Amino acid sequence: MRAAHDTLLCSCGSVTDIPSSVGVIGDLARMRISIVPIGRPDGEQLRALVEDLAGAGFEAALDEPERIPLQALDPSRGQYLADAFLAPLRRHAGERVLGVTDVDLYAEGLNFVLGLAQGRGRVAVISLARLGAETDPRRARSRMLKEAVHEIGHTLGLGHCPDPECVMHFSNRLADTDRKSARFCETCQARRR
Numbered sequence: 001m002r003a004a005h006d007t008l009l010c011s012c013g014s015v016t017d018i019p020s021s022v023g024v025i026g027d028l029a030r031m032r033i034s035i036v037p038i039g040r041p042d043g044e045q046l047r048a049l050v051e052d053l054a055g056a057g058f059e060a061a062l063d064e065p066e067r068i069p070l071q072a073l074d075p076s077r078g079q080y081l082a083d084a085f086l087a088p089l090r091r092h093a094g095e096r097v098l099g100v101t102d103v104d105l106y107a108e109g110l111n112f113v114l115g116l117a118q119g120r121g122r123v124a125v126i127s128l129a130r131l132g133a134e135t136d137p138r139r140a141r142s143r144m145l146k147e148a149v150h151e152i153g154h155t156l157g158l159g160h161c162p163d164p165e166c167v168m169h170f171s172n173r174l175a176d177t178d179r180k181s182a183r184f185c186e187t188c189q190a191r192r193r
Protein backbone atom coordinates (compact mmCIF):
# COMPACT_ATOMS: atom_id res chain seq x y z
CA MET A 1 0.00 0.00 0.00
CA ARG A 2 1.28 3.43 -0.87
CA ALA A 3 1.49 6.00 1.85
CA ALA A 4 -0.16 9.33 1.14
CA HIS A 5 3.17 11.12 1.00
CA ASP A 6 4.73 8.68 -1.44
CA THR A 7 4.72 11.07 -4.35
CA LEU A 8 7.04 13.36 -2.46
CA LEU A 9 9.57 10.65 -1.80
CA CYS A 10 12.42 10.55 -4.20
CA SER A 11 15.70 8.77 -4.30
CA CYS A 12 17.36 11.33 -6.46
CA GLY A 13 17.30 15.08 -6.46
CA SER A 14 18.74 15.27 -9.96
CA VAL A 15 15.43 15.34 -11.70
CA THR A 16 14.58 18.51 -13.49
CA ASP A 17 17.55 19.79 -15.39
CA ILE A 18 18.54 16.81 -17.49
CA PRO A 19 16.65 16.01 -20.65
CA SER A 20 16.57 12.25 -21.12
CA SER A 21 17.54 12.56 -24.76
CA VAL A 22 20.94 14.17 -24.35
CA GLY A 23 23.92 12.40 -25.76
CA VAL A 24 26.54 11.21 -23.35
CA ILE A 25 30.23 11.08 -23.86
CA GLY A 26 32.46 9.14 -21.58
CA ASP A 27 34.61 6.09 -21.50
CA LEU A 28 33.68 4.58 -18.17
CA ALA A 29 36.44 2.03 -18.28
CA ARG A 30 39.01 4.78 -18.06
CA MET A 31 37.06 7.11 -15.85
CA ARG A 32 38.60 7.74 -12.47
CA ILE A 33 36.22 8.39 -9.61
CA SER A 34 37.33 9.94 -6.34
CA ILE A 35 35.25 8.84 -3.39
CA VAL A 36 35.10 11.55 -0.73
CA PRO A 37 33.71 10.68 2.72
CA ILE A 38 31.62 13.55 4.14
CA GLY A 39 31.02 13.25 7.87
CA ARG A 40 31.46 9.75 9.24
CA PRO A 41 30.31 7.17 6.77
CA ASP A 42 31.28 3.64 7.76
CA GLY A 43 34.78 2.75 6.55
CA GLU A 44 33.83 -0.79 5.68
CA GLN A 45 30.97 0.43 3.52
CA LEU A 46 33.30 2.85 1.74
CA ARG A 47 35.78 0.11 0.97
CA ALA A 48 32.96 -2.07 -0.28
CA LEU A 49 31.83 0.74 -2.58
CA VAL A 50 35.30 1.16 -4.07
CA GLU A 51 35.45 -2.58 -4.67
CA ASP A 52 31.98 -2.76 -6.17
CA LEU A 53 32.56 0.24 -8.44
CA ALA A 54 35.69 -1.49 -9.70
CA GLY A 55 33.59 -4.55 -10.37
CA ALA A 56 31.17 -2.34 -12.32
CA GLY A 57 33.99 -1.09 -14.54
CA PHE A 58 34.97 2.16 -12.84
CA GLU A 59 38.32 3.04 -11.44
CA ALA A 60 37.54 4.31 -7.95
CA ALA A 61 39.74 5.41 -5.08
CA LEU A 62 39.15 6.91 -1.65
CA ASP A 63 40.11 10.56 -1.29
CA GLU A 64 40.54 12.89 1.71
CA PRO A 65 37.37 13.34 3.77
CA GLU A 66 35.32 16.54 4.03
CA ARG A 67 33.37 17.92 6.97
CA ILE A 68 29.63 18.07 6.94
CA PRO A 69 28.53 21.55 5.81
CA LEU A 70 26.78 22.51 9.04
CA GLN A 71 25.02 25.50 7.46
CA ALA A 72 23.07 22.96 5.41
CA LEU A 73 21.30 21.57 8.48
CA ASP A 74 17.61 22.27 8.82
CA PRO A 75 17.16 21.69 12.57
CA SER A 76 13.41 21.31 12.31
CA ARG A 77 13.84 18.44 9.82
CA GLY A 78 17.03 17.00 11.24
CA GLN A 79 18.22 16.80 7.62
CA TYR A 80 20.81 18.52 5.47
CA LEU A 81 20.24 20.30 2.18
CA ALA A 82 21.94 18.09 -0.41
CA ASP A 83 23.04 20.97 -2.68
CA ALA A 84 25.48 22.23 -0.08
CA PHE A 85 27.39 18.94 -0.23
CA LEU A 86 28.41 19.43 -3.84
CA ALA A 87 30.51 22.60 -3.45
CA PRO A 88 33.35 21.12 -1.33
CA LEU A 89 33.63 18.21 -3.75
CA ARG A 90 34.70 20.55 -6.54
CA ARG A 91 38.05 21.05 -4.80
CA HIS A 92 38.90 17.39 -5.30
CA ALA A 93 40.76 15.95 -8.25
CA GLY A 94 39.29 13.16 -10.33
CA GLU A 95 37.26 13.02 -13.49
CA ARG A 96 34.24 12.46 -11.29
CA VAL A 97 33.98 13.10 -7.55
CA LEU A 98 31.41 11.20 -5.52
CA GLY A 99 30.73 12.34 -1.97
CA VAL A 100 29.42 9.69 0.42
CA THR A 101 27.77 10.83 3.62
CA ASP A 102 26.11 9.17 6.57
CA VAL A 103 23.66 12.02 7.26
CA ASP A 104 20.16 12.29 5.84
CA LEU A 105 19.78 14.61 2.85
CA TYR A 106 16.84 16.50 1.40
CA ALA A 107 16.15 18.78 -1.52
CA GLU A 108 13.52 21.50 -1.84
CA GLY A 109 10.13 19.91 -2.34
CA LEU A 110 11.32 16.40 -1.47
CA ASN A 111 11.10 14.56 1.84
CA PHE A 112 14.56 13.17 1.32
CA VAL A 113 17.03 12.30 -1.39
CA LEU A 114 19.38 9.33 -1.54
CA GLY A 115 21.56 11.16 -3.99
CA LEU A 116 22.11 14.33 -5.96
CA ALA A 117 24.27 15.04 -8.97
CA GLN A 118 25.27 18.04 -10.93
CA GLY A 119 23.87 17.01 -14.30
CA ARG A 120 26.63 16.82 -16.89
CA GLY A 121 29.00 18.02 -14.19
CA ARG A 122 31.78 16.43 -12.23
CA VAL A 123 30.35 16.05 -8.74
CA ALA A 124 27.63 14.01 -7.05
CA VAL A 125 26.73 12.91 -3.54
CA ILE A 126 24.95 9.91 -2.07
CA SER A 127 23.64 9.35 1.45
CA LEU A 128 23.84 6.04 3.27
CA ALA A 129 21.35 7.12 5.93
CA ARG A 130 18.33 5.34 4.48
CA LEU A 131 19.90 2.29 2.87
CA GLY A 132 19.20 -0.01 5.83
CA ALA A 133 22.75 -1.13 6.61
CA GLU A 134 21.82 -1.89 10.22
CA THR A 135 19.14 -4.39 9.28
CA ASP A 136 20.41 -5.82 6.00
CA PRO A 137 24.05 -4.99 5.22
CA ARG A 138 24.13 -7.01 2.02
CA ARG A 139 21.13 -5.33 0.53
CA ALA A 140 22.41 -1.93 1.68
CA ARG A 141 25.67 -2.59 -0.14
CA SER A 142 23.85 -3.34 -3.34
CA ARG A 143 21.68 -0.22 -2.94
CA MET A 144 24.78 1.88 -2.33
CA LEU A 145 26.36 0.73 -5.60
CA LYS A 146 23.17 1.40 -7.56
CA GLU A 147 22.78 4.89 -6.13
CA ALA A 148 26.44 5.63 -6.84
CA VAL A 149 26.27 4.44 -10.46
CA HIS A 150 22.95 6.27 -10.91
CA GLU A 151 24.39 9.60 -9.81
CA ILE A 152 27.55 9.07 -11.84
CA GLY A 153 25.23 8.41 -14.78
CA HIS A 154 23.68 11.84 -14.26
CA THR A 155 27.10 13.47 -14.30
CA LEU A 156 27.63 11.75 -17.65
CA GLY A 157 24.50 13.46 -18.94
CA LEU A 158 22.07 10.58 -18.62
CA GLY A 159 18.52 11.35 -17.53
CA HIS A 160 16.05 8.97 -15.94
CA CYS A 161 15.25 5.82 -17.89
CA PRO A 162 11.85 4.12 -18.26
CA ASP A 163 13.39 0.62 -18.06
CA PRO A 164 12.72 -0.52 -14.45
CA GLU A 165 15.84 -2.68 -14.47
CA CYS A 166 18.16 0.04 -15.71
CA VAL A 167 20.31 1.71 -13.07
CA MET A 168 19.09 5.07 -14.43
CA HIS A 169 15.49 4.24 -13.57
CA PHE A 170 14.03 6.74 -11.14
CA SER A 171 13.51 5.19 -7.70
CA ASN A 172 10.48 6.44 -5.87
CA ARG A 173 11.08 4.02 -3.04
CA LEU A 174 13.82 1.63 -1.97
CA ALA A 175 11.77 -1.18 -3.48
CA ASP A 176 12.42 0.44 -6.88
CA THR A 177 16.12 0.54 -6.12
CA ASP A 178 16.04 -3.14 -5.17
CA ARG A 179 14.28 -4.00 -8.38
CA LYS A 180 16.73 -2.33 -10.70
CA SER A 181 20.19 -3.59 -11.56
CA ALA A 182 23.48 -1.74 -11.14
CA ARG A 183 23.89 -1.58 -14.91
CA PHE A 184 22.95 0.76 -17.70
CA CYS A 185 20.38 -0.67 -20.11
CA GLU A 186 21.36 -0.94 -23.76
CA THR A 187 19.78 2.40 -24.61
CA CYS A 188 21.62 4.24 -21.84
CA GLN A 189 24.77 2.35 -22.68
CA ALA A 190 24.52 3.47 -26.29
CA ARG A 191 23.86 7.08 -25.28
CA ARG A 192 27.09 7.38 -23.44
CA ARG A 193 29.16 6.14 -26.31
Ligand SMILES: [Zn+2]
Pocket residue numbers: 012013014015150154160170
Ligand atom coordinates in the same frame (compact mmCIF):
# COMPACT_ATOMS: atom_id res chain seq x y z
ZN1 LIG B 1 18.28 10.32 -10.73
Ligand SMILES: [Zn+2]
Pocket residue numbers: 161162163166167168169184185186187188189
Ligand atom coordinates in the same frame (compact mmCIF):
# COMPACT_ATOMS: atom_id res chain seq x y z
ZN1 LIG C 1 18.42 2.92 -19.25
